[in-house]
Amino acid sequence: MLATTALLLTAGCSSGGGSGGGGDSTAPRGASGNASASEHAAGQAAPAKGSVKVLRTVTTGLNTPWGLAPLPGGGLLVSSRDKGTITKVDEKTGRKTELGKVSGVSPAGEGGLLGIALSPDYAADHMIYAYFTSASDNRIVRLLYDAKKPAGEQLGAPDTIFKGIPKGYIHNGGRIAFGPDKMLYAGTGESGNRGLAQDKNSLGGKILRLTPEGDPAPGNPFADSPVYTYGHRNVQGLAWDPEQRLFASEFGQDTWDELNAIKPGDNYGWPDAEGKSSDPKYHNPIAQWHTDDASPSGVAYAGGSIWMAGLKGQRLWRIPLKGTAASADPQPFLEGRYGRLRTVVSAGGDKLWLTTSNTDGTRRPEVRRRPNTGAAGRLRNHSSAASSRRGGRTTTFPASRSIGPRPGSLSPTSSRVSSSLFFSSRVCLRPGAKSSSKTLNIAFPSAAPSSGDQPVAVPRREESPSVGHRRRLSSS
Numbered sequence: 001m002l003a004t005t006a007l008l009l010t011a012g013c014s015s016g017g018g019s020g021g022g023g024d025s026t027a028p029r030g031a032s033g034n035a036s037a038s039e040h041a042a043g044q045a046a047p048a049k050g051s052v053k054v055l056r057t058v059t060t061g062l063n064t065p066w067g068l069a070p071l072p073g074g075g076l077l078v079s080s081r082d083k084g085t086i087t088k089v090d091e092k093t094g095r096k097t098e099l100g101k102v103s104g105v106s107p108a109g110e111g112g113l114l115g116i117a118l119s120p121d122y123a124a125d126h127m128i129y130a131y132f133t134s135a136s137d138n139r140i141v142r143l144l145y146d147a148k149k150p151a152g153e154q155l156g157a158p159d160t161i162f163k164g165i166p167k168g169y170i171h172n173g174g175r176i177a178f179g180p181d182k183m184l185y186a187g188t189g190e191s192g193n194r195g196l197a198q199d200k201n202s203l204g205g206k207i208l209r210l211t212p213e214g215d216p217a218p219g220n221p222f223a224d225s226p227v228y229t230y231g232h233r234n235v236q237g238l239a240w241d242p243e244q245r246l247f248a249s250e251f252g253q254d255t256w257d258e259l260n261a262i263k264p265g266d267n268y269g270w271p272d273a274e275g276k277s278s279d280p281k282y283h284n285p286i287a288q289w290h291t292d293d294a295s296p297s298g299v300a301y302a303g304g305s306i307w308m309a310g311l312k313g314q315r316l317w318r319i320p321l322k323g324t325a326a327s328a329d330p331q332p333f334l335e336g337r338y339g340r341l342r343t344v345v346s347a348g349g350d351k352l353w354l355t356t357s358n359t360d361g362t363r364r365p366e367v368r369r370r371p372n373t374g375a376a377g378r379l380r381n382h383s384s385a386a387s388s389r390r391g392g393r394t395t396t397f398p399a400s401r402s403i404g405p406r407p408g409s410l411s412p413t414s415s416r417v418s419s420s421l422f423f424s425s426r427v428c429l430r431p432g433a434k435s436s437s438k439t440l441n442i443a444f445p446s447a448a449p450s451s452g453d454q455p456v457a458v459p460r461r462e463e464s465p466s467v468g469h470r471r472r473l474s475s476s
């Protein structure tokens with residue numbers, strides 16, 4: 001299995017040539033790309049090309065990691081979707097300490113304990129916010145983290161600040177983040193009920209903006225409503241640039257995944273439009289991808305670019321920005337190297353935290369070691385046995401159809417990764433710089449994922465690899 005792993009990457013940045021800002025220096029924790037903010041704050045376009053260097057693997061063997069929150073004093077909090085626990089990872093040693101379990105989590109399918117965020121007043125109140133799927137809905141709670149208590153008993157009782165977000169086996173959204181305005185933003189999903197996205201009275205298929213107490217935030221576009229934007233399908237990525245502009249990723253259905261620049265009150269089109277549309281009433285994405293190439297969860301800002309973690313696409317996308325537009329074509333990194341990528345978070349300056357998601361129920365994802373021409377015709381992301389289980393029928397994929405020009409060469413011995421937290425973040429922007437993927441020689445644990453949680457023939461589980469194997473291939 002692909003390990004569930006945490007990586008540290010650097011996102012080095014320069015405006016062309018040179019050694020890139022930041023380098024390996026240790027940036028202040030919690031900074032959100034400030035080291036390079038001045039380079040890009042004045043509407044200057046980010047360099048067209050960047051690079052990524054994985055500094056190290058922080059830890060491995062995490063169970064369905066989903067949310068990630070760096071602590072101001074060191075350490076990373078990671079939520080487990082399926083166990084409903086929060087674990088602290090020592091970023092130097094990789095040692096894991098379980099804080100405790102969030103009571104009330106009812107994991108199923110893509111639901112469970114999802115995003116986490118620290119209170120904007122964390123230094124004073126030690127509160128952790130968490131978005132999770134309960135027996136009846138998706139909701140947001142806050143819990144006291146008391147590190148003085150024994151491991152496993154460090155979380156207080158959850159205080160529910162917001163509830164009633166539609167839940168489903170799929171499309172639960174789940175990302176939460178405090179914005180630069182200290183308001184709490186949440187990406188939700190339409191829970192498989194497409195009609196909810198355009199219904200401004202529904203909490204599904206929205207980006208919500210709340211006070212830390214869970215009330216509709218002052219200044220929201222619709223009176224007394226937590227709804228900030230609508231017409232979304234399933235939002236799992238939220239990040240701000242230094243100008244305090246919000247960007248959000250979302251899963252498309254079969255055609256177009258999206259990265260959007262978020263403008264309060266706007267309609268992002270789903271389900272009437274998927275990807276770019278000619279209808280002026282819908283806000284078009286700033287970039288879009290075929291779902292095989294992305295299926296995006298987390299996003300982060302660093303070095304003038306948005307970085308976007310792809311699950312099915314098994315790669316980290318860099319979208320260089322000029323304002324709220326892409327200044328050049330998105331650029332993929334780490335393709336197939338670590339399997340499915342869930343969450344990317346700024347580690348300050350030119351560094352990023354990155355988590356993989358290879359134990360999320362997709363069964364035996366496999367990592368491509370290097371590109372080949374596909375003569376072997378082996379499947380990139382999954383075994384035919386797995387797809388046959390999922391789809392309830394036996395399917396074979398001839399070489400000509402399954403992979404095309406960017407096939408995966410699967411190594412039977414080393415292709416398996418489980419869930420890991422990578423600290424990946426040398427995202428240097430030197431044109432032509434090579435990604436140092438060879439340093440990614442990470443030992444993934446061999447533990448198999450649980451086997452009892454396989455979905456059965458759900459409509460395109462957008463997070464999962466190749467349920468409906470499509471021929472459309474990356475243009476990158």
Ligand SMILES: [Ca+2]
Binds near residue numbers: 231258268270283
């Ligand atoms: Ca859209």
